[in-house]
Amino acid sequence: MMAGISMLLFGTGHRALAGWQVLARDRRGGPVIEFAMAAPALFLFIFGIIELGYALWMQNALDFSTAAASRCASLNGSACSGQVASYAADQSGASIVSSAFAYTRTAACGCQVTATYSMPLNIPWTDLTVVLTSDACYAPPPNQSCAA
Helix, strand or coil, X not given: CHHXXXXXXXXHHHHHHHHHHHHHHCCCCHHHHHHHHHHHHHHHHXXXXXXXXXXXXXXXXXXXXXXXXXXXXXXXXXXXXXXXXXXXXXXXXXXXXXXXXXXXXXXXXXXXXXXXXXXXXXXXXXXXXXXXEEEEEECCCXXXXXXX
16 A cells, blocks of 8 residues: 555656656747846836936927027017016926026026926836926117016
8 A cells, every 4th residue: 555655656746847847948938038037127228218308308398498488588578577487387388387487687698587397207116306407598689678
């Protein structure tokens, strides 16, 4: 009886070991494993490029809006009077609030508009924030002052 039980155990163990050896020699799942190992770095790189492009677009929006608002304040003083920061936010074409803009009508260079925008980067596995800034200054024409 004991010989029959030991034969059963050893026979099953040998078959299990042979099954594992066959599975170890099988190379069909190799590319899946390689992709699983490379995917985090690949996704980090792809999302980083996307967020960098978005940050550059936001920087361009800040540059354009500060230049447009400064120019408006220097040339059309009455059209921008009292609302230069909100005019700049409207000109940005992005979701930038008017509190990100500051207007100085008495700057040495003329009508100065500055902007500071803190932008979180949505890159997986990171918690990065970029601070974008922009500055524009236009001198008003002779015998004319900056908008109030």
